[in-house]
Amino acid sequence: EPEVTQTPSHQVTQMGQEVILRCVPISNHLYFYWYRQILGQKVEFLVSFYNNEISEKSEIFDDQFSVERPDGSNFTLKIRSTKLEDSAMYFCASSPLPGGSSDTQYFGPGTRLTVL
């Protein structure tokens, strides 16, 4: 069964450094998402992406964040200058259809980002 994969599983970085989190969505999916979960808190929506552009973003997704689909398979989340509060589990998801009553978002296993 096809699945969403994410690398690395755990990333440790120093405050102020740039990090890139990588995701490989399911191959025939068209819509891509990033969510994050700070320890002990809810999973929160960050951004959705379709047709090589951002469809929607939350208030969390400020100028420090960017997303890219550099080739036909990868979907990346870049944090330009990490802060302590960026420490969280980051989940990538993909879906074949746009948001609506019939779609399902398929999630990867997550990347745990630790900012020191």
Add this chain to the structure above:
Amino acid sequence: AQSVTQLDSHVSVSEGTPVLLRCNYSSSYSPSLFWYVQHPNKGLQLLLKYTSAATLVKGINGFEAEFKKSETSFHLTKPSAHMSDAAEYFCVVMGYGGSQGNLIFGKGTKLSVKP
């Protein structure tokens, strides 16, 4: 705005006994509701979804959930717990903030299953 509230942060049951994980939702629209499960070191896996068809929704691994509009609830149940059901469960509602529909998660309920 849409939201979900999971009423229990932790539920513990014995193997072979029923499971009930409670979820209440708030939505101005007819909601799309989901239950996802996360096993340790695994991704979020869809258990089932409600999309305004039948109010009783059957999912994978023997789980089901009933949409009750009058109670704004979408509780997850299973008649008989198995050790492999131990995991974290998330009740989720689809937002209407954009055409692609971001998901709004509850805080999660950790299910423990005792032998």
